[in-house]
Amino acid sequence: MKIFQIVAGLLLALFASSAAYAGGDLTDYSYTPPPPAARACGGGFSGFYAGGILGFGGLSSKTDVGPLGLKDNDKGFTIGGVSGYNWQCDGRLVGIETDISYFNADTSMGVSCPGCETSIRFGSEINWYGTLRARVGLVGDENFLVFATGGLAYGGVDHSIRSNGFNGINFSQSDSDTSVGWTVGGGVEYLLSDNWAFRADALYIDLGSQDHTYSADGGCEGTCTLRASYDDSFWVARVGLSYLFGATPASPAPEYGPLK
Secondary structure: OHHHHHHHHHHHHHHHHHHHHHOOOOOOOOEOOOOOOOOOEOEOOOEEEEEEEEEEEEEEEEEEEOOEEEEEEEEEEEEEEEEEEEEEEOOEEEEEEEEEEEEEEEEEEEEEOOOOOOEEEEEEEEEEEEEEEEEEEEEEOOOEEEEEEEEEEEEEEEEEEEEEEEOOEEEEEEEEEEEEEEEEEEEEEEEOOOOEEEEEEEEEEEEEEEEEEEEEEOOOOOEEEEEEEEEEEEEEEEEEEEEEOOOEOOOOOOOOOOEO
16 A cells, blocks of 8 residues: 555656646756857958059069170169959958059160270160959958969060160160069058058069060171060069958857857
């Protein structure tokens, strides 16, 4: 009889516990798992921008004339404009940028006759240049960007030759061309406000080789023909200001679900 009473009491206790749980009387310590992390896209550097740049650079020119390899260097001032578009997401940035600038560097190299006035000289002059580049970078503290860049380069180049009695010939000629090459570099940007950014960058630009053939009468017992190959490359270091038209704040970080 006692065993029956004990079993009946246990059954009643279990039934009461089940009813209390079903009615929500017991505390539920389960929680909702956090949602998948969302990509925090947008930010201070995102969108379209445009600005001005200025700085200085150094031109290096080489002219091959037969067995002779002639070289010269010059430095000059550069100023221009820049524009582009950035996609910023999770502290990473990709973008495309173009710029066009004035440059005032020129070189002159040649051969002179010791003790006489005859000479022959070759010249290269960079009047302007432009680039179209991809950019990849990292954003820190939401207002500092460091980036690498590279792509297409082009520029207006004047090549010239002047012979003053060299081999009995007085001759001069100048050729203007738009040369195409490549560029690589890097830089930094810092947000001064929601829409203004200070920038500094450096680029190496190689405009490739150009060949010119010159012909002049006199000397050489007839018509003299000379072939010259020009190689022009230069670097520039620039600072500037950019105005960001479409900068947006980054998306908020996801929140964890509340305890129940």
